[in-house]
Amino acid sequence: MLVFAALAFGPLTFLASAILLATALIIGMVRSIRDAWRSRVDAARTASLADRRVDFKDRLTTLVALAGRGESSLWPYLLEETLAQQQEFGVSRVERHRVSRSLYALLISGVLAALAATLVVAPAKLGLAAKASAPREVSVQVGNLQVRPSDPALDPGVEVSGDPAAMQELAGREQEGVDGDAPGDRGGTSKLMDKARELASALQNKLTGRKPAQRPKIKLRLTDEAKDQPKSRSGRDRPGSQTEPERLAENGSERGEQQMPNSSSGASEPGTESSQGQQAQPSPGDMASNKPIVEPAKPGLQTGNNFSNGPSEPGISRNGPGGASHGTGTDPGHLFGRAEKPSTAKDGFSITLEARLSENGPAAGGHGYVPPKVRSTLNSSQQPDEPLARGAVPADDRQTIKRVFER
Amino acid sequence: MSAAPIELPGVADFARAFRRIQNEIHKVIVGHHQAVEELLIAFFAGGHVLIEGVPGSGKTMLVKTLGQALGLSFNRIQFTVDLMPADITGTRVIVSGEDGRREFSFSRGPVFCHILLADEINRATPKTQSALLEAMAELQVTVSGTTYRITPPYFVLATLNPVEMEGTYPLPEAQLDRFLFKVRLNYPDEAELTQIISTTTGPEEAQVELVFPASETAARVEALKRLVREVMVAPEIERYAALVIRATLPESSKFIVNKQGLARDEAVNRYVSFGSSPRGGQALILGAKVCALLDGRANVAYEDIERVAQPALVHRLMLNYAAEADGIDTSHLIERVLKSVRDRRG
Numbered sequence: 001m002l003v004f005a006a007l008a009f010g011p012l013t014f015l016a017s018a019i020l021l022a023t024a025l026i027i028g029m030v031r032s033i034r035d036a037w038r039s040r041v042d043a044a045r046t047a048s049l050a051d052r053r054v055d056f057k058d059r060l061t062t063l064v065a066l067a068g069r070g071e072s073s074l075w076p077y078l079l080e081e082t083l084a085q086q087q088e089f090g091v092s093r094v095e096r097h098r099v100s101r102s103l104y105a106l107l108i109s110g111v112l113a114a115l116a117a118t119l120v121v122a123p124a125k126l127g128l129a130a131k132a133s134a135p136r137e138v139s140v141q142v143g144n145l146q147v148r149p150s151d152p153a154l155d156p157g158v159e160v161s162g163d164p165a166a167m168q169e170l171a172g173r174e175q176e177g178v179d180g181d182a183p184g185d186r187g188g189t190s191k192l193m194d195k196a197r198e199l200a201s202a203l204q205n206k207l208t209g210r211k212p213a214q215r216p217k218i219k220l221r222l223t224d225e226a227k228d229q230p231k232s233r234s235g236r237d238r239p240g241s242q243t244e245p246e247r248l249a250e251n252g253s254e255r256g257e258q259q260m261p262n263s264s265s266g267a268s269e270p271g272t273e274s275s276q277g278q279q280a281q282p283s284p285g286d287m288a289s290n291k292p293i294v295e296p297a298k299p300g301l302q303t304g305n306n307f308s309n310g311p312s313e314p315g316i317s318r319n320g321p322g323g324a325s326h327g328t329g330t331d332p333g334h335l336f337g338r339a340e341k342p343s344t345a346k347d348g349f350s351i352t353l354e355a356r357l358s359e360n361g362p363a364a365g366g367h368g369y370v371p372p373k374v375r376s377t378l379n380s381s382q383q384p385d386e387p388l389a390r391g392a393v394p395a396d397d398r399q400t401i402k403r404v405f406e407r
Numbered sequence: 408m409s410a411a412p413i414e415l416p417g418v419a420d421f422a423r424a425f426r427r428i429q430n431e432i433h434k435v436i437v438g439h440h441q442a443v444e445e446l447l448i449a450f451f452a453g454g455h456v457l458i459e460g461v462p463g464s465g466k467t468m469l470v471k472t473l474g475q476a477l478g479l480s481f482n483r484i485q486f487t488v489d490l491m492p493a494d495i496t497g498t499r500v501i502v503s504g505e506d507g508r509r510e511f512s513f514s515r516g517p518v519f520c521h522i523l524l525a526d527e528i529n530r531a532t533p534k535t536q537s538a539l540l541e542a543m544a545e546l547q548v549t550v551s552g553t554t555y556r557i558t559p560p561y562f563v564l565a566t567l568n569p570v571e572m573e574g575t576y577p578l579p580e581a582q583l584d585r586f587l588f589k590v591r592l593n594y595p596d597e598a599e600l601t602q603i604i605s606t607t608t609g610p611e612e613a614q615v616e617l618v619f620p621a622s623e624t625a626a627r628v629e630a631l632k633r634l635v636r637e638v639m640v641a642p643e644i645e646r647y648a649a650l651v652i653r654a655t656l657p658e659s660s661k662f663i664v665n666k667q668g669l670a671r672d673e674a675v676n677r678y679v680s681f682g683s684s685p686r687g688g689q690a691l692i693l694g695a696k697v698c699a700l701l702d703g704r705a706n707v708a709y710e711d712i713e714r715v716a717q718p719a720l721v722h723r724l725m726l727n728y729a730a731e732a733d734g735i736d737t738s739h740l741i742e743r744v745l746k747s748v749r750d751r752r753g
């Protein structure tokens with residue numbers, strides 16, 4: 001089961017499964033030992049079992065228990081009567097099974113252990129692990145998001161490549177991350193989670209025969225939410241604060257760059273998720289004009305924590321009130337007007353990009369299915385589906401509301 | 408093996424004598440096979456029996472027939488509300504001697520016999536009922552500071568009439584506890600009833616024969632009772648009997664110090680006020696020994712304990728009002744107790 005879990009699950013799921021299995025194993029062993037200890041038999045118990053199995057009316061029990069005492073005048077009678085019926089409690093009648101039934105569990109355990117051992121050895125021989133971990137290219141839309149892989153276990157072997165603009169953007173972010181990433185910046189829980197992932201990943205690699213170097217390449221390219229970007233990000237970015245790579249990204253998205261579903265769901269905050277899902281998706285017709293990913297993997301540039309905790313750049317998505325901190329639910333200050341710029345470099349916040357292999361994802365040189373964008377005309381009583389502008393709270397009411405929330 | 412030839416036939420003799428007495432009784436008593444067997448088990452175990460049955464079910468006839476079959480002295484006391492203790496035990500009376508001197512002399516009451524039938528014992532006052540206590544437990548009677556021994560074998564059979572409860576005095580627990588078994592006489596079925604009518608309305612009466620020669624009866628019965636005591640019991644089985652007794656005790660009892668091994672059956676805790684006394688355990692083992700001898704064995708088995716559990720415990724469990732309200736039967740509770748202990752034994 002452990003091998004199956006290593007092959008089938010992600011590191012954290014595998015770790016949880018392994019802990020559960022180990023706990024069940026320990027409990028099972030303790031119970032087995034306890035049961036075995038309880039079911040041990042001495043002479044009196046053996047006599048009792050024999051009496052019960054041959055319906056011998058507890059003669060043997062009495063004989064074994066009272067042997068040597070000889071207080072009763074009926075003792076010789078009991079002895080002779082029991083011996084006269086010796087054939088009644090012969091071994092063949094007491095134990096009808098030639099092989100003890102207690103051995104069955106041992107045999108089954110042995111078979112299961114052999115199966116498990118075969119499964120551990122077989123993937124390496126049959127190349128299952130290599131097949132399972134065959135590098136496949138993953139195309140990820142970066143946009144102007146802070147990027148890091150959601151699974152730090154991918155760090156050592158993942159090769160990242162992308163179009164020049166994306167790689168330039170990443171390099172910049174990486175440099176900023178190196179500059180601003182102090183060891184104490186990250187929370188203790190995150191470190192523990194990272195360590196747990198690394199441990200689980202290493203264990204999985206051992207069980208499945210997979211090598212860290214066989215990690216799939218992740219290709220990145222700079223895209224954006226195209227022309228609808230200003231709408232979806234209204235209230236999030238300050239005008240004129242976009243960086244050059246960000247503008248490039250927007251241009252790229254206008255060309256109909258495609259986006260991985262996983263990346264959008266895991267990487268963007270809720271406000272942008274809907275806009276990306278509905279508005280930034282290219283139409284099938286646009287897909288034909290997509291710029292293919294042609295850049296080779298850039299050696300030495302790897303995704304990872306190095307650029308995940310970099311300082312925030314002005315104008316990047318996490319600056320806005322509906323940005324990163326909004327997504328985490330830690331933005332009570334935004335109840336009253338525009339949020340201040342959160343110091344994300346200090347609290348270690350970053351948007352996680354889910355980059356995983358997917359059957360529906362784009363293969364090398366191709367693109368997955370993207371549902372067509374449906375637009376319908378609005379009648380006179382309908383309003384465009386746009387976020388409502390935040391109304392200003394009267395100064396008199398602010399104190400009342402504050403009191404309510406502080407209560 | 409010099410002692411063995413004496414004792415070895417004893418086991419077979421016991422079963423033979425037992426069956427002969429049983430057959431003689433059934434010449435008169437139709438049906439009630441289980442009741443007769445339980446009665447004789449208690450007799451050879453050296454205990455006394457409380458017989459409960461509706462009027463006309465043959466209680467008095469059963470005891471009378473036992474006395475006839477054994478040829479032992481037999482007395483009957485009809486308990487009434489005005490019966491006094493002296494009427495049972497006897498009293499000192501003034502008698503005139505040949506020389507004309509008058510002196511007190513003890514006049515023995517009906518309690519001095521081998522088989523005593525206390526008919527409808529619950530109609531006498533508790534004071535009179537208690538007059539039997541000493542005789543039953545210690546086979547002696549003390550009157551005016553003088554103790555008089557009762558010659559064994561001594562066997563008291565008290566009958567209880569479960570109907571017509573007006574003007575009756577339920578037996579105190581101490582008195583009940585002194586009866587080894589409580590035997591219930593049920594209504595006869597159709598075939599038995601037909602036979603009863605046929606045998607009791609004809610011109611001839613059934614003749615009961617003596618099982619033992621009259622002069623040897625007491626000694627033979629005492630010998631058989633000693634043989635019962637010789638039957639061996641493994642410590643495991645004694646422990647099983649103790650577990651059964653402990654399992655009848657409700658956890659809420661304030662007389663229990665060590666609650667380990669107590670009843671885990673919720674019904675016992677809910678419906679029982681007082682469980683069995685240690686005398687219940689003695690009754691289980693003694694009855695089981697007789698059963699073992701009847702089966703031709705010199706050792707007690709678990710099944711012997713279970714066989715006598717009902718008559719040995721049914722009168723020792725005091726149920727509460729909740730049991731009465733819910734219509735809970737003591738026999739049902741004993742079955743549950745046996746099952747729970749059996750499950751624990753594994």
